[in-house]
Amino acid sequence: MVQTVIPKATAKRLPLYYRYLNFLYNAGKKKVSSTELSEVVKVDSATIRRDFSYFGALGKRGYGYDVETLLNFFKKTLNQDHLTNVALVGVGNLGHALLNYNFQQTNNIRISAAFDVNPEIAGTIQSGVPVYAMDDMVNQLKIQQIDIVILTVPAEDAQAVSEQLIQAGIKGIMNFTPMRISLPANVRVQNVDLANELQTLIYFLDHYSKKDKLHHLQSS
Amino acid sequence: MVQTVIPKATAKRLPLYYRYLNFLYNAGKKKVSSTELSEVVKVDSATIRRDFSYFGALGKRGYGYDVETLLNFFKKTLNQDHLTNVALVGVGNLGHALLNYNFQQTNNIRISAAFDVNPEIAGTIQSGVPVYAMDDMVNQLKIQQIDIVILTVPAEDAQAVSEQLIQAGIKGIMNFTPMRISLPANVRVQNVDLANELQTLIYFLDHYSKKDKLHHLQSS
Numbered sequence: 001m002v003q004t005v006i007p008k009a010t011a012k013r014l015p016l017y018y019r020y021l022n023f024l025y026n027a028g029k030k031k032v033s034s035t036e037l038s039e040v041v042k043v044d045s046a047t048i049r050r051d052f053s054y055f056g057a058l059g060k061r062g063y064g065y066d067v068e069t070l071l072n073f074f075k076k077t078l079n080q081d082h083l084t085n086v087a088l089v090g091v092g093n094l095g096h097a098l099l100n101y102n103f104q105q106t107n108n109i110r111i112s113a114a115f116d117v118n119p120e121i122a123g124t125i126q127s128g129v130p131v132y133a134m135d136d137m138v139n140q141l142k143i144q145q146i147d148i149v150i151l152t153v154p155a156e157d158a159q160a161v162s163e164q165l166i167q168a169g170i171k172g173i174m175n176f177t178p179m180r181i182s183l184p185a186n187v188r189v190q191n192v193d194l195a196n197e198l199q200t201l202i203y204f205l206d207h208y209s210k211k212d213k214l215h216h217l218q219s220s
Numbered sequence: 221m222v223q224t225v226i227p228k229a230t231a232k233r234l235p236l237y238y239r240y241l242n243f244l245y246n247a248g249k250k251k252v253s254s255t256e257l258s259e260v261v262k263v264d265s266a267t268i269r270r271d272f273s274y275f276g277a278l279g280k281r282g283y284g285y286d287v288e289t290l291l292n293f294f295k296k297t298l299n300q301d302h303l304t305n306v307a308l309v310g311v312g313n314l315g316h317a318l319l320n321y322n323f324q325q326t327n328n329i330r331i332s333a334a335f336d337v338n339p340e341i342a343g344t345i346q347s348g349v350p351v352y353a354m355d356d357m358v359n360q361l362k363i364q365q366i367d368i369v370i371l372t373v374p375a376e377d378a379q380a381v382s383e384q385l386i387q388a389g390i391k392g393i394m395n396f397t398p399m400r401i402s403l404p405a406n407v408r409v410q411n412v413d414l415a416n417e418l419q420t421l422i423y424f425l426d427h428y429s430k431k432d433k434l435h436h437l438q439s440s
Contacts, residue, residue: 012416093317107418199298
């Protein structure tokens with residue numbers, strides 16, 4: 001169990017390290033240096049060493065990291081040793097795509113319930129996931145003890161649906177709508193704003209293309 | 221035209237500011253303080269003031285910002301005064317959802333061409349966007365002078381397809397695959413790793429829930 005508060009930027013890189021350590025492990029690799037890891041994950045090696053340093057002595061200088069030890073450490077830290085069930089609210093185009101998205105390919109996460117206003121799909125199973133009516137949402141989330149919701153409702157419904165989610169005791173929302181939601185401080189929101197991401201890419205291309213190679217590091 | 225190199229974190233917040241300034245403007249609001257803006261965009265007001273300070277004198281202390289001036293400034297900075305055409309490669313579930321995604325609701329971006337290996341959809345129009353065969357990709361991207369691609373191919377094809385994109389002169393890739401791509405330094409990649417985002421949310425809930433309210437700020 002980690003006791004220190006690690007920076008958010010570091011936390012966001014942990015699943016990436018975990019995934020690539022898995023690849024290396026499956027390829028039979030026993031040791032990895034921060035330089036080698038840097039090449040595959042596209043994060044500079046000083047950042048990797050600093051990130052790892054938050055978790056104490058994970059490797060020895062000049063010796064590299066033991067792949068299996070590191071993998072097991074991240075598996076525990078990221079709770080990959082148990083399956084996390086999440087729910088999805090709003091089975092439109094994006095919601096449907098996410099029901100089909102293979103979160104288990106890289107992470108031990110499963111969408112185990114979905115909710116939608118459309119009476120034609122409520123009560124059906126979509127891509128292996130049972131879809132419930134919105135009226136059943138609060139109740140089902142409580143019964144199924146789901147803490148985390150992927151929100152793919154229309155922008156104008158984001159706030160109202162989120163308030164119902166709070167009633168259901170939800171602790172985390174992955175918000176795919178373009179709206180910023182107002183929530184109590186104990187609920188965490190991860191905004192994934194696709195138009196914003198694309199706009200940011202365009203901004204960087206317009207303003208820093210070519211002149212600024214030093215700033216070329218991948219964003220995530 | 222901005223001459224200073226602004227931090228990446230600031231650049232990522234600009235489209236958000238722009239969107240909410242649009243809302244405020246359409247609601248008839250003339251002035252906005254950093255505190256008011258903070259409440260709607262869920263970014264603390266000190267960060268907003270610092271972000272704005274990179275662009276010179278956008279407002280006066282204790283007076284607030286003029287909504288229209290600010291809006292026009294961001295419109296120019298973000299190139300929202302012209303339409304940006306992008307292409308999408310890989311019309312699977314997620315690709316299809318993105319073809320239907322209304323990027324124009326909030327940003328002046330349009331997907332104007334799509335590419336897929338599946339001969340059944342190559343040559344058709346999907347959600348208003350013409351789909352071409354992969355063999356035509358390099359040629360079509362050049363003809364249509366497209367600089368930016370949304371990559372939604374299977375993980376195992378990410379690197380090979382990206383190398384073709386380089387041949388086509390692409391300058392920016394929004395990478396939805398879970399793979400980190402190796403590219404020349406003059407090509408910018410924006411990774412949008414959905415499983416990673418969800419995993420990061422789970423990590424924060426497991427490690428910092430409730431104890432750590434100070435660290436509650438929305439992530440994006």
